[in-house]
Amino acid sequence: MLGRVRTAVAQLVGGLGPAARPQLRGTPLAPPRPQPAFLQLTSEELQLADDHAGRAVQSPRESRRRLPWSTGYAEVINAGKSQHNEDQACCEVVVVDRRCSPRFTEQPQGRKDLCFHYWGLFDGHAGSGAAVMASKLLHLHICDQLRDLVDILQDSSPPPLCLPGIARELPAEQNRAPLAQADAELPSDALPRFHLEKAVSHESLVIGAIENAFKRMDEQIERERMTRLVAGGCCALAVVYLLGKVYVANAGDSRAIIIRNGEIIPMSREFTPETERQRLQFLGFLRPELLGNEFTHLEFPRRIQHKELGKKMLYRDQNMNGWAYKRIEEDDLKFPLIYGEGKKARVMATIGVTRGLGDHDLKVYNSNIHIKPFLSCVPEVRVYDLTQYEHCPDDVLVLGTDGLWDVTNDREVADVVKEVLMDYEPNDPCRYTVAAYELVVRSRGVLKERGWRLPNDKLGSGDDISVFVIPLGGPGNYT
């Protein structure tokens, strides 16, 4: 199944067939292009895409190369809040080489190569640098993390708890033993074991690989941010399709939903100062030095005035979900670590998302207080087993940056998708692109005298908007 897919899509996706396997290290990066390579925009088109006044929606042209699975994509630039579109996207098919096999050309008996499909959305802030870098490299980090697992994941027996772990230390010629042989040689397998052993699933190895790939990506941004001039940070939403399962990894406030037979299945949750309040307060409580004597880890429903000292104010501590009154003390006059509600909630009055990549230099305005310790680069990974359900061509996975979801809710997105798909034959591959296009147009709105407006006259999204519509049982079917 996978072999067929790879061969098929390798002809569609630029230069990433079996002959051009990706390598994370030693590959010089092309200079950052402002928009996803798969859009193949000409320089005139690029200029148009960057026009804040017109806000032309960009989609892959019909005449050009089609995305894997006939994935639909569309994007539009913001209404002027930043010079460039700070959203970035990536869509690739990636072949995973075994860790120890650069010089090992034969396949171990019966073991196949591993390949995964990948979609990524990156919503940058304070510059597009981190988003551009992550859009070009995160899938390679995932690939790198999967290298140890190529044979393990294709073996139906439970993953070995312990591996020889010699791959990086021995010279290459001693390093050729495929896993099957290496396993047999493992002395610990023959020894009496401690009684207790936890079973670990194949699925949880993929989750661990994706989690660690995000960490490595973040470390690389930290290391290379000076030389690559990477400013700011980005939310990251990545989807990996591997061996029949869809892994949705989210770090930030983008969102993924599956629409199946009209039903909405949430595939992510947003990480914001409100949803991560307790984790952040717990850290501030345990490491008060990170608060720089300017912030309190307690939450209050509003700022406290000095003259209110001695009164009782509602508060929430790190281990509380409810509110209670406390007598106001001097320390409570500091600014709350988490403050504000909804889209206006901020960590240390600065940032409105609590997970993502980058932001290594982010400080509280006019201070030396670092915010990065409170941010996490680790995604939450949700798994959807594609083989457990017979999908029809109208079943899709929708990925969108917050520009989409701020003005269009899950139900409305599902309705727009349904409406568009109904207008096209089930086997028309362009229907998913039209759906993505329509989602972006309807969230952006139309320019009127008083700004970008939706049909109901509410404000459209002034943010960058990027949307993938991925068919789960359509014409580009993976099976």
Added chain:
Amino acid sequence: MLGRVRTAVAQLVGGLGPAARPQLRGTPLAPPRPQPAFLQLTSEELQLADDHAGRAVQSPRESRRRLPWSTGYAEVINAGKSQHNEDQACCEVVVVDRRCSPRFTEQPQGRKDLCFHYWGLFDGHAGSGAAVMASKLLHLHICDQLRDLVDILQDSSPPPLCLPGIARELPAEQNRAPLAQADAELPSDALPRFHLEKAVSHESLVIGAIENAFKRMDEQIERERMTRLVAGGCCALAVVYLLGKVYVANAGDSRAIIIRNGEIIPMSREFTPETERQRLQFLGFLRPELLGNEFTHLEFPRRIQHKELGKKMLYRDQNMNGWAYKRIEEDDLKFPLIYGEGKKARVMATIGVTRGLGDHDLKVYNSNIHIKPFLSCVPEVRVYDLTQYEHCPDDVLVLGTDGLWDVTNDREVADVVKEVLMDYEPNDPCRYTVAAYELVVRSRGVLKERGWRLPNDKLGSGDDISVFVIPLGGPGNYT
């Protein structure tokens, strides 16, 4: 509605009518009785209840005082793992006095007294001391936390964010102003406010009060554990019915479910080393000194042998849900902070629950490493609005210690309850006691040659078992 309930049940429940309002401070505690007072056991019955060989199930006798709402209750001692039954229970109706009104006899205009119904289950470990103490005092701490809120909760306007906070500082005669007047005098209300204000619901004030009551209870156990000879700790599951809503607060591995029209609604989750792994690992990661150089915050699927140094082993870090391989280093040979699976999972190889009251002296065996910093006394509080649904007499809230749930799952519990209730008239108040009795008998099993056995010959629960069956729309109806 509440007034009627209070008057009605005051005649049923021992000495806790409006004339005998509970006071937390200054009330000498009766010497701990091994079993709940409401069982009213004679000394012969007490002896029988303590017999590990017979394991007679105890329930309130029909001839004696009935519990509020005709609540059903039953318990049985363990099969010999500890001398006494370490489970404790409490069922009360509590009247809440305003904080500032001990000398204030008139009601503020139109404001009524507040009263709540209360059920508590306490599953002790390493002695019954903490469980006995909590069973006698936790509801008084909840009462104490609600004292500031008597008027606020009965006022339909949103709770004030700030209170004068003078109650404890001014002499009594200046302390009489009811809240309505005090509010009017609040200078901060007349001042320009900071723009941002968070709305806080009445419900979240009750949640906060219950959370803080658990903390105060735990502090009291810490303070008085020497003088009261309180050893060990306990899980605590407490239910508060107040102003139409049921608040279920759980700290430990007891469980509460609502059975409504045959459907099961989980009202709690268990807090164990497995469910709280990431919180505990995060703490161990941030405060490695708490691990005493004996433990590692990393999780491994089995113990590592010294000879495996340099190999690769599966691990999970505090921010991971998946597993990955890491090269084994010297530090990884330490014992994992969280180790084991299911009922055998332990924190620092010692304790199998991660929330509860007490355990202030608990240390790792043969070491000076304290475990209390890893335990939380804060419950998770779930809310169920009784007014949102028309309940029938067969709808119940079931509370049970782990002795019940270890051998009888939610569905089986619902089936037993249904079966018993069908045998009795809907208005027969004893049907809930029979249901509780039957749940305990079926989880304990029958003594055979090879121990206590269930009908399917599996082992019955050898643990203490305690069960409340609380009707939500039965003959003891609260409306």
